[in-house]
Structure formats: structure tokens, C-alpha cells
Amino acid sequence: MTATGVRLRRAGEQFAVAKPLVAIDSASKVYGTNRGLAPLSLAINAGERVALVGPSGSGKTTLLRLLAGALVPDQGPRSVIINGKSPGELKPGRELASLVGIVSQRFDLVPHLPVLHNVLAGRLGHWSLARSVLSLVWPMERRAAQQALARVGIADKINERPGRLSGGEQQRVAIARMMMQSPLVILADEPVASLDPARAEEVMELLVGLVSLDMGHGNGDDGSSQRTLIASLHTASLIRRHFTRVIGLRESRVQFDLPAGELDDAVLDELYDLGDDNGDVEPLAGLAARDG
Amino acid sequence: MSLRRLQTWLTGPRLLTLGIVFALAWSLSRVDWQQPIGHTGGGAAALQVLLALFPPELSPEFLRICVVSSWHTLAYAVAGMSLAVALGLPLGVLASGVLAQSADGSGARRWTLMASVRFLLAAMRSVHELVWALLFVAAVGLSPMAAILAMAIPYAGILGRIYAEQLQDVPAEPVAALRTTGASSAHVLLYGYIPMALPDLLSYTFYRLECGIRAAAIMSFVGIDGIGFQIELSLADLLFRQVWTLLIFLVALVVAVDWWSSRVRRSMAY
Ligand SMILES: Nc1ncnc2c1ncn2[C@@H]1O[C@H](COP(=O)(O)OP(=O)(O)O)[C@@H](O)[C@H]1O
């Protein structure tokens, strides 16, 4: 191989490093007079599992909603790019559905539709309007919905109304809906906030499972490769166990950006300002109680 | 109370309340309280009407007339309401603005559309069904279709307005969640807005159907058959026992719709 070839390959490698899957280029968001997020830049590669930590009001939800295309950054939609596309710019439909999906802080199911249709709602971005209308009467892709519910462990609730499920079960329905949507980037806003430790561990395993799961809806390019997970949560042990990277936000700024393994309780305590005067507060319980 | 305090106390809603109270007091003061309410000999006539209730007319031939005319009234009401829903639902959806929502919020085009549909709805409902009936009779002559259209137009105006509000009152989070699945506005309408508003939409539609029965009953003067027409005939002949029977049928019809509506709503409880 010639020297030029080597150099070219090096350049190619550098290019691969320089072109992350998710690129946020000094995006900020102001709500009226409230600052939601100060200009923030971030690069996340395919296959990373990123935990967002930070006290309540630090901008985690805002950041996730910007990534989901549910909010548009003040600098315009192009300051958030996922896989070369801007979620805020994409029209509703298959492309957006396959790009990014979010499990929100509140579980956001439609209480009046049975679990089956809430799960099938994950397909709406992929379905034509006629198909969606028909599916209300005669559910399409019922098998896939059944499998998704079985995977999250509530196959028996398929005909139940969400209002009759526990918070944890509703969370699982939202995750099953995400499986049906099958996006490249999976966002989760405090997915374990209201769960007991055992339930939290299970839900984390499910979410991490989604990253490597072939959800196989024949969506071509997105069905096969590693997915990327970005989730906000407060529990150091869960972060160390399930994530590859942890980003600390404080007053809508990045305070630290570490490999998840290097996250220790002292770093978290400082982020949440528990270090000095509140030294005795048990970190995890305190943190969990802080966020609503 | 100092003038300054009075000024801060007299905010918009309080001012409006005071205005209404004054208007009411003034209108009461204009009533001539000396005039007897009924005409002379009214007491005897009222007694005669009341006594006709014991018993009302229950002969088989007349009951057959009652059943048929109730059926006609119900049929007109249902036809008018169906048309009103068919018009009012799409207009209500347009007036609510839920189809035009995006992550960016509202644009001028969305506002213009909402405002013009709202104006149309207001125009439709500001004319009473009887006035619409007169207009249609003048235009197309006495016909059942005139009565149905006369009812459908103002009712669509009312339904559209209320539907729009009920759609707007749907909780925002599930709707936002649906949008993040890549669902279009039409999808979100079908899987979010409509299912969540459905109990309210149905409940109000049933209530309007009750009103529609009343309206259909008094449409007799544009020439449609029904309870109202029969009441008119019986009144003309001073057959008060028949009038009572017909009124009982009318009440039964409304009560039946109410019962049906509460059954439907109960079956939809979640
Ligand atoms: N819809 C909104 N309107 C006004 N201010 C908001 C809104 N949403 C969030 N904020 C503000 O933006 C900041 C960041 O909020 P958020 O992203 O929800 O933080 P977190 O999820 O970390 O608790 C907070 O100060 C919050 O008050």
C-alpha cells in the first residue's frame, strides 16, 4: 500500500470519528423568558448508551425533546442532526419514525384506547392513513404487537385500558410502542423515575435490550445495526451497569462528560450540590426524590 | 371605599357582572305588574286543560297515531342530527386547529383557517332552526328536506363549536407522544384527539339529539308530520286529552334518548 493510501485511510478513519450519529451544534432553547437549554454542543456515536444526569430543571427533558424533534432549537432545526437528517425538519412519516423515538417522562398513553392500539400507535409513522383507519377496527400487525408485549412481559394486558395498569406496566406499554416504531436512536426521559429498584433494573434491561434488538419490521437500513440509547436518570449504579457514557447537566450546561464506568458518587453529589452542606444525605434516595 | 380602591376592585369580570345586574333590574322595573298574567276566565280554562289529563286519550286508534307521529318526529330528529354531525364534525376539527399543529406552534395560515371556520359556525348557529325553516320553505317549498336542512344547519354550527372546544381540551402529553412516533396530524387526530374526546363528543351529541327531538316536534308548521303536527290538530279541536297523550309520548321519547345515551356512555367508561 502506498503512503498516500495509508494517509487516505487515516483520513477516512478520522472522518468516521468526526462524523457522529448524533450531532448537536450549539443548540439552545428558550421558553418565553425561561432558559430551557443554554447553547450546547454534543456528539454521540452509533451504539453508544448515554446517560443524562442532572438536577431537576437542568435541561434534560428539553435536550431529549430537541433530539426527538418535538422541540425546535432556537438556532433552527439544523443544529440538531441525527444520521445526517434533522428531526425537527422531517415531515411526519416513515423517515422520522425510523430515525428517533422517545419514551417520555410521563408515559403518555392514550387512556381511551386499549393497550393493543397504544402499542400499534408506534407504527403510525410507517402506516398510510387508510391503513391506520382500518387498524382501529381491524388491528394490523397484531402479531408483532403481541410479541412486543410479550417481550416487555405484559402479553396478557393486550386488551386492557392503560388506566387500569400500574405505572410500571404503562411504562412497558410505552416501551413496546417504541419497539413497534423501531427507531435508530432511542430516547428515554426518566424511564425509571417512579419505579422500585427491581422494576427499575428490569426496565433498564429492556431499554438496553432494545439497542441490540433486531426489531425487524423490514425497515431496511435501520433494522439491523446497533441502535443508540440516550436516557435521563439519577441512579449511579444503574448508569455504571447499563451505560457507556454519562453526561452531567447543570443549569442547562454540560458539567462533565465521562465514560459511565468512571462515574462515582462524589461526582454525582457535586453535580447535585449535595457535597458540602448536605454531606449526610444518602445520595441515591436524595437524588430520586429531587426530580418529579 | 376610596375611589382608588373602587377602581382596582372594578376589574373586567366584576364590571360585566354589575352591568348584567343593572340590566336585569331595569328590565324588571319595566314590567307592568298590574296586568293579570292570564286572560279573564283563564282560571277555568286552565282547569279544563289540566283535568283532561285524567285520563288522557288512550283509545287504540289514537295511540296508533301517537306511535306513528313519534316515529316520524324521531326520524326527522335523527336525520337532522346525522346531517348536523356530518357537517359539524369536520368543521369542528378545522375550527379546533388540531390538524394544523406542528412542533413550531402556530402559523398565520392556521390562525386564518381557524378564525374563518369559527365565523362560519357562528353564522350557522346564530339563525334559529325555525328561521332557517322559513327560509327553506320560501326557497324550496314545503318538504321534509327543508325541515331536515333547517335543523341540520344551526345544529352543525353548535356541534362544531362545542366539538372544537372538546378536541382542544384533550390532554397534550399523549398527543405529543404520538407525534414523536412520526404520526401525521391526521393520524394523531384518529389515534389521539378523537378517542380521547369521544366520551365528551358523544355525550354532547346525545344531548343535542334530545334538543333535536323538541325542534323536530315543532317543525310541524313547515308541513312535516310528527308529534307537533298532531298537537296542533288536537289543539285546534280543543281535544286536550289528546294533547296530553301526545305530550306524554314526547317526554317518553326524550327520556328514551337520555337512557340510551347514558348506556352508551357507561359502556365507554375506561
Ligand atoms: N414548557 C416550558 N415552559 C417554560 N419553561 C420550561 C418549560 N419546560 C421546561 N422549562 C424550563 O426549562 C428548564 C429546563 O427544564 P427541563 O428540560 O424540563 O429540565 P429537567 O428535565 O432536567 O428537569 C427549567 O428551568 C424549566 O423551568
Ligand SMILES: [Mg+2]
Ligand atoms: Mg425532566
